[in-house]
Amino acid sequence: MFSEELKAFRRLGFRHVLLQALNFASVIASGLMIWKGLGLLTNSESPIVVVLSGSMEPAFYRGDLLFLTNPASERYHNGDITVYKIPGADIPIVHRVLETHDVKSRGSSVPNQRLLTKGDNNEVNDIELYRGLSYLERKHIVGKVRGFLPYIGYVTIAMNDFPQLKYALLGGLGLLALIQRE
Amino acid sequence: MHTIWSRINNISALLSSCMMGLFAAIALSSLAQQFFQAPLDPSSVSITSLKVAPGKGKQSKVDHALVQFELDANLTPLFNWNTKQLFVYLDAEYTNSKGVKNSVVIWDRIVRSKSSAKFHVEARQKYAFRDVTGFRDSAATYTLRYNLMPHVGALVYGVAGSTNNSIPFPPLAKNNV
Structure with a gap:
């Protein structure tokens, strides 16, 4: 043969x-x-991610490809869609920012931001997903969604x-x- | 040279580059359309009732703001060939007595069609609006913002309207429990 x-x-x-x-x-x-x-x-550890869950429907469906940026000097705003990773959880989560609190930090011009997020398709905010944390901090955030391609990541x-x-x-x-x- | 594999390879390569070209054209043309179109008519945002109450039980030390508002918006010009949906949200921004800058979404709505992009809403808040250090001596500005989500391409953010001045929080209502 x-x-x-x-x-x-x-x-x-x-x-x-x-x-x-x-x-x-x-x-x-x-x-x-x-x-x-x-x-x-x-400035993001994974600049392109694939949506794995339906919690942002109808904005994003499973398999959509997202492009992220995470400039170190930039603040996050309400309504931004972030990708975050809680220490100990292995899957990053794509959800929208619901609350921001800029706590003044000593010796740094960039305020220390505390964020609360929620999935568009979920009824309640994400506190349950934070594994004991009461808010997200900048270090948990992988990036902000800037652009998007539908379904390409389904493979x-x-x-x-x-x-x-x-x-x-x-x-x-x-x-x-x-x-x-x- | 002319095997079935090379033909499949060529056709799929052509197909995927055409798709990418088409996607890029759609994304760029819709961005250009938004750039050149006339600015939106500002939406009216008014707060009809605002109270501050202490929390119940465990949260007795946390102030809760209770907001009722009225919105009048026409976001139909934001819909073009590349608009999948609008995420519309009412954002309350204030700096509290500890100097912390806060911004809290108190209401949101997903608008999926042009026909529902013109709306009048009289409602109370959807999400909890609370402050651990209290709302006293502070005032919030309420802004109606939108996030335009395209079928393909870049996400666009913008402001639809706002209460033109900041509205002070009333003093804490007596706990009538």
Whole structure:
């Protein structure tokens, strides 16, 4: 079945395999560089996130792609949609700011902000989600939503929900990379 | 060269770049439309009743403000080909006696169609409005703001109207429990 491919593989030799490996590595490296570069530019640990829950419907649905920024000097305002991560919780949450309180902090011109958030589709505010904290602080916030693309991120949700799909896709891509000659 | 794989690859690449181009055109054109259009007619915001009461039980030390208001807004010009919905909210901003700047959303509404973007609302607050240090000697400005959420592209924020001056909080009502 694979005799043809094997023959081709022998003919092309070791150098070709190395070249393929190098190509592969450079694709991965440039992807990582773009991601980390974006992170530096936007001052956010994850500048692009996929919506995982329906708590912001009808504004955002599962699978929507959000673009975040988090400038260090900027205040947050009511109505801003933030992505925050509570220490100990593994999933970041996308919710809207409901209350802001600027507490003057000593020795710093930027006030220490305390925030309270709520999902548009939830009846009550997020205190229950804060794991004992009574408000959010700046350090919990990953970024502010600036722009948005509908449903593009659904692929990642599908891959999480159906792991078979992920393996099929990875396997298929790997096989193609090995077989293809060009 | 002309295998089925390369054809699939080419077609999907073309399709996705066309989609991205279309999305970018929609997002940019709607931003341009908002930039060049005439400013909104300011909405009227008035506070019809404002009381401050002490909390009950555990919250007895926390002041609760009870607000009733009247809104008259026409946000229909904000709807264009790229408007998915408007998130409209009434924001109370004040600085309390401890010098803390606060801003609290007391009411909000999601507007999903042009026909419901012109509204008259007489209501009381939807969310708790409280201050641990108390509302005494402070005054709040109430502003009606909107967040325009597009089908694709950038989120836009703006002000629809406000009570033109700040409204002082009345003294704490006697606890009549």
